[in-house]
Amino acid sequence: MTPVERDDRRRAASAFPPNGGGAPRRPRRRRLSGPLLWLDGLALLLIGIFSVLPLLYVAYLSLVDVKAGQLAGPLVGRENYAFVLDDESTRTAFRNTFYFSTLSVAVATLVGTAIALLLDSRAPFTRLLLAAAVLPWAIPEVVNALIWKWVFDYNWGALNALLVAVGALPRYRAWFSDGPTAMHALIFAYSWKLVPFVVLILYAALRSISPDVVESAQLDGAGALRLFRHVTLPLIVPALTVAILFCAIFSMRAFDVVYLLTRGGPGESTTVLSYYTYAKTFEFGDFGAGSAVSVLLAAGTLVVVLAYWWVLRRSERES
Amino acid sequence: MKPRWRAEPVKTAVLGLFACLSLFYLLGPPAWMLRSSLSPDTELRRVPPTLLPAAPTLRHFLVILQLPGYDEAVLRENIHFKFYRRATANSFVISLGTTLVATSLGAVTAYSISRFLGGRARRWVLLGLLVSRMLPVISVLIPIYLILLRAGLLDTLSGLVLVYSGLLLPFAIWILEAFFRQFPRDLEEAARIDGAPPFAVFARVVVPLSWNALFAAGAFVFISTWSDFIVGFIMTSTERAYPLSVVLARNMSVWREPDWGIMNAAGLFAALIPVALAFLLRGLVVRGRLAGAMKG
Numbered sequence: 001m002t003p004v005e006r007d008d009r010r011r012a013a014s015a016f017p018p019n020g021g022g023a024p025r026r027p028r029r030r031r032l033s034g035p036l037l038w039l040d041g042l043a044l045l046l047i048g049i050f051s052v053l054p055l056l057y058v059a060y061l062s063l064v065d066v067k068a069g070q071l072a073g074p075l076v077g078r079e080n081y082a083f084v085l086d087d088e089s090t091r092t093a094f095r096n097t098f099y100f101s102t103l104s105v106a107v108a109t110l111v112g113t114a115i116a117l118l119l120d121s122r123a124p125f126t127r128l129l130l131a132a133a134v135l136p137w138a139i140p141e142v143v144n145a146l147i148w149k150w151v152f153d154y155n156w157g158a159l160n161a162l163l164v165a166v167g168a169l170p171r172y173r174a175w176f177s178d179g180p181t182a183m184h185a186l187i188f189a190y191s192w193k194l195v196p197f198v199v200l201i202l203y204a205a206l207r208s209i210s211p212d213v214v215e216s217a218q219l220d221g222a223g224a225l226r227l228f229r230h231v232t233l234p235l236i237v238p239a240l241t242v243a244i245l246f247c248a249i250f251s252m253r254a255f256d257v258v259y260l261l262t263r264g265g266p267g268e269s270t271t272v273l274s275y276y277t278y279a280k281t282f283e284f285g286d287f288g289a290g291s292a293v294s295v296l297l298a299a300g301t302l303v304v305v306l307a308y309w310w311v312l313r314r315s316e317r318e319s
Numbered sequence: 320m321k322p323r324w325r326a327e328p329v330k331t332a333v334l335g336l337f338a339c340l341s342l343f344y345l346l347g348p349p350a351w352m353l354r355s356s357l358s359p360d361t362e363l364r365r366v367p368p369t370l371l372p373a374a375p376t377l378r379h380f381l382v383i384l385q386l387p388g389y390d391e392a393v394l395r396e397n398i399h400f401k402f403y404r405r406a407t408a409n410s411f412v413i414s415l416g417t418t419l420v421a422t423s424l425g426a427v428t429a430y431s432i433s434r435f436l437g438g439r440a441r442r443w444v445l446l447g448l449l450v451s452r453m454l455p456v457i458s459v460l461i462p463i464y465l466i467l468l469r470a471g472l473l474d475t476l477s478g479l480v481l482v483y484s485g486l487l488l489p490f491a492i493w494i495l496e497a498f499f500r501q502f503p504r505d506l507e508e509a510a511r512i513d514g515a516p517p518f519a520v521f522a523r524v525v526v527p528l529s530w531n532a533l534f535a536a537g538a539f540v541f542i543s544t545w546s547d548f549i550v551g552f553i554m555t556s557t558e559r560a561y562p563l564s565v566v567l568a569r570n571m572s573v574w575r576e577p578d579w580g581i582m583n584a585a586g587l588f589a590a591l592i593p594v595a596l597a598f599l600l601r602g603l604v605v606r607g608r609l610a611g612a613m614k615g
Contacts, residue, residue: 032435035518040431043424043488050485051451054462061461071465115341123334125342131598132345138597139349140546142564143586146571147348150355150579158351161367192348253455256548260571274457281461282553294458305453309446 055298061291073288080292090293092268093276097297100187100272101251107191108247109240112198117228119199120206130203137196145260148189152176152261179269182262186270190257194250198243205239206232238315245308252301273297349590356380356583363579379584396578402558402566403585409476410563413551414544416480417487422537424484425491426529430521432492433499445496448489456486460553467554474560479551483544490543491536498532499525538600542593563589 032040062080066073084090115133119126136144151158152175163169176182209232217231255274258264264271264279271279277297281290355363356379358372381389383403394400432444463482464473472478502525510524526533551562558566567585571577 032431032517034516036427036431036521039424039427043428043492046420046424046481046485047451047488049466050463050482051459051489054459054466055451055454057462057465058459071469111344114337115345118334118337118341121334123338124331125335125338129338129341129345132342134597135345135349135594138542138594139590140548140564140593142546142548142567143352143590146567146582146586147352149571149577150583151348151351153579156364156366156368156579158368165367192344195345249453253457255457256568260568274455277457278460278549287461291461294455294461298454298458301454302450305450308453309449313442 058291058294058298061287062295064288066287066291070287076288080288081296084289084292084296089268089271090276093271093273093293096183096268096270097252097272097274100183100190100254100270101248103184103187104191104194104251104254105244105247107187108194108198109244111191112195112243113202113240115195115199116202116206119203133196133199135196136193139193141193141256142260144189144193145257148185148192148257149261152185152189176262177266179266182266183270186257186261189261190251190254193257194247197246201239201243201246202236205236209235238311238318241311242308242315245304245311248304249301249308252297252304273300352583352587355579356587358580360578360580379580380588382581383585383588393578393581397570397581399566399570400578400581402561403563403588405558406561406563406566407588409560410545412476413479413483413562414541416476417483417544418537418541420480420484421487421491421540422533425488425536425540426495426526426533427521428488429492429495430499430525432496433502434517445493448493452489452493456549460549463550464553473554474556476560479554479560479562482550482554483547486550487540487543491540494536494539495532498529502529535600538596542596545593 063075063077064073065076065079115129119130119133123129139147154160154172154174157175159175160169160172164172173181175185213231213235214227217227222230253274254272255278258270258272258275259278262270264275273293274297277290277293280286280293354371357375357377359374359376359378362369362372362374378390380386382393382400385394385401385404432441436444467473467478467482470478472481506528507520507524510520515523545562546564547562548564548568551560551565552568555561555565561569567582567589570582570585
């Protein structure tokens with residue numbers, strides 16, 4: 001069959017669709033077939049096995065009484081949830097996650113916005129700064145944890161030495177020995193990793209502000225502060241929202257820094273939900289309770305993800 | 320025109336000061352890792368520490384890579400030190416395998432979604448992809464562990480490639496779909512009128528013009544796989560499949576003081592490739608959805 005013949009056949013087929021007419025088919029909409037279809041199937045299979053099935057399965061596990069290493073068990077309804085929610089440790093983990101995420105996002109947003117504004121105001125060293133702002137993102141989280149563990153080290157760490165040298169601290173301090181200090185050290189370390197997202201998203205937004213708007217505001221006599229408050233800030237709010245939600249989603253699942261710097265300690269003072277899930281499941285072997293916490297954590301994240309989706313779609317529609 | 324610092328000296332000085340502070344905040348910690356990786360042990364234990372090592376040395380790197388002239392006594396200090404070479408090879412195999420699978424299948428699927436799905440269906444699929452990408456991995460680790468256990472793929476490289484591909488495919492599709500949607504359709508139209516079937520149009524017309532986007536998506540997948548810790552940590556138990564991040568973490572016990580020279584050298588080594596890739600990508604990152612999809 002020559003290409004022309006095949007094309008004729010296709011045109012004929014679209015003129016007389018197999019469903020016997022009805023609404024004429026739109027010309028763009030073609031059928032998925034051949035290798036494209038198989039490869040899509042393969043992709044769906046992989047996503048299904050490792051993303052969708054696990055989600056359904058973890059929901060199932062949270063409703064049954066399962067022993068470590070087994071695949072199924074008798075249904076127990078809400079028992080696992082009742083058990084974990086009744087546990088004071090779970091409530092502590094929720095509180096810690098909330099505190100950790102809120103503060104990490106706040107710090108990252110403030111620092112990131114400041115750096116984005118610096119970049120936009122064409123401060124000296126802008127090119128170097130832009131390159132440097134990508135670095136924390138590119139460094140693997142384990143290495144990030146290592147860097148900060150070394151900086152916070154009691155005996156030989158750079159932070160103690162620096163603070164004592166400039167006179168901000170009278171003597172060396174153990175950063176991970178009491179709860180609140182350990183939590184804040186963790187937040188500092190983790191928010192460092194989030195800063196690039198904020199910088200990149202906000203810098204792009206700042207750059208897209210038309211210079212005419214700024215100029216006319218300046219002609220009307222607006223000073224730098226008023227300009228930021230009444231012109232720049234309202235224009236970057238959508239980008240700011242995206243950045244905040246994005247950072248929130250990732251800080252809610254932060255695991256590596258917690259595992260490597262504090263193991264949730266001292267006591268339970270830095271046990272966030274992701275670490276709590278890990279410890280419950282893989283250290284204590286309680287798959288039912290671990291699954292219940294997993295589902296709760298996923299549900300919490302889902303709310304933020306949906307908000308993110310909503311904001312993203314709205315800004316896409318506007319642009 | 321006068322140079323800027325002459326025209327507005329105070330403003331430039333203030334901005335410059337803040338820029339320096341930001342640079343210190345962003346570059347200081349990794350620079351300290353670089354400095355420490357090159358310092359001999361005696362200098363690492365000096366109080367207060369010196370800014371630069373008086374006698375820089377490469378011996379920590381020699382040990383982790385087991386290059387000629389390394390100190391065997393140090394290697395025996397911690398059983399995990401001798402896994403670095405194997406783990407580096409493992410990380411390469413896992414990351415390259417995942418990049419290949421996730422980017423190629425992701426490209427095909429993204430293209431299919433952008434061309435064969437209508438508005439509403441496409442929105443739902445994209446939302447599904449976003450959700451599966453953003454939900455915490457830790458909450459699906461139990462089932463994935465059980466699946467690999469049953470399939471006999473725990474502690475194998477192929478098992479890890481499969482898991483990472485499944486986890487990162489939504490991510491690759493999400494990035495590439497945005498790209499293909501903007502791809503000019505006239506080019507495809509011409510090939511289609513010549514009678515080329517959809518796959519041929521994709522393979523011969525679309526792919527050759529999309530290398531930039533494919534490279535960007537591939538680099539993201541590579542960085543995400545290379546940098547992951549938790550999946551590799553749960554799914555491996557011996558040096559047969561340990562990725563680099565897991566060996567690094569296993570060396571960093573909280574219970575006793577790590578060998579800081581070795582740790583800093585290994586950390587720097589592990590960060591090298593993702594950082595290099597990220598700089599190749601920088602121009603591509605700043606745009607819209609790419610920035611929103613950065614993290615693995």
